[in-house]
Amino acid sequence: MNGTPTTLGLTGEEWLSIALTAELAGLTTIILLVLSAPLAWWLTRTGSRWANAVSALVSLPLVLPPTVIGFYLLLALGPQGAVGGTLERLGLQHLAFSFTGILIGSVIYSLPFAVQPLREAFAAIDPRVLDAAATLRASAWDRFFSVVLPLSRGGVLTAVVITFAHTVGEFGVIAMLGGNIAGETRVVSIAIYDHTQALEYGAAHRLSAVLLGFSFLTLLAFYAINQRVMSPVRPQ
């Protein structure tokens, strides 16, 4: 809208959407690591008959159109929804069209991208290593942090990079739930859509180039690190 580029050829508004996207992707990644590590661990080790159902639930965002997730979240988080309505009755704000709302959306949307690499890494750990640690009286927590995580660092790194990148590339859920609000929900992908629709091709080009560059460099770094980190860690 204000068309004059400032820093590095981008306008203040464009930087705002880039910063917001980084914030959203960063927070989503942190939250998902914390949530996914125990979930992936449970899925790897459990013999529970619920495991398949939970796996299916976790993978749902892979196959569901983002519009479906966005629509249900809009219903749930909005002022009339179960979550949003409860918050309003407690004198708080509902979550539709807010940063917290799209953060919840991103966590759900990127969940399989965090769980899957961790699960694969955990599954590759030889159980005898853990038994050995247990005989040395390492507690469950101790085993997880000093044995499992270091052995899974390739998987953790994959989860971090892919979750972050996937959240940066998110569009549909935020389009349904976000309301295109600068500094709050107008992430880069939404800003590009908005600029295109408003016939602001210059801005659309600039931001698209930023995302293209970012995505390529992220994947390049990912493959480079993968080659170096993953292979020696794999138990023989």
Place this chain on the structure above:
Amino acid sequence: MNNVCILKEAGLRQMVAAALFTCAALPPVAQADTARIAAASDLKFAFDELKPLFEKANPSHKLELVMGSSGKFMQQIENGAPFDVFFSADVTMPKKLVDSGKAVAPVTPYALGRIVLWSAKVDATKLTLKDLDRAEFRKIAIAAPDHAPYGARAKEALVNTGMWPKVKSRIVLGENISHTAQLVDMQAAEVGVIALSLALNDQLARKGAYHLIPEDLHSPLEQAYAITHHGKNNAAAQAFADFMRTPPARQVMKRYGFLLPGEKVR
């Protein structure tokens, strides 16, 4: 904090994010006296001009413009979206929001819009709606009639000229009227029905001419705004509503082909 950082509320979000990202280099976001305006996208170019005029005349106020289809904004405001003023491309939608308590009366008319045939490929001045069944027009863009008033009027005009059944299969729908203009501008559609206010802007006028669709072919595009429940205590929202009645604002709106309240039909 607000001046150096995009984070707005205290709490977990701020703590974690502040630890993650240094905010010092980020641009400021004004909060006090900022009105967030949801505006129908036929207003795009006119409001882009009005924003600096308004902010210059009211240095303590700022505008944040969000453009889109009126129907989308109505749905979003209905669901609690934090917009302060809703400039619709019709009168019905702001009225509905007033009825449901999401906007406050009065619903104030601010302009009468017009639709035009526009093309970046052929000279549209020589076209009428009757020409649209020609084979060269493989795709015809209009805005989505269900939620974009300009699209509803375009469909009405096509129905009233008897062209709708003939061209129906070639119609492509833009999400709002500026998206519709984009489809024609990029020549994804050979021709389209867009807002006069968009066709008059340099960016489009450079690329193509327009044919004004006679007013008697569709019901009038009377456009009104309402201040939302969210914006009822926002001084900038009220100031901008008042600003629309001032001569400089009216002049800009007129230049974009809008007929204004108190003016005679041409």
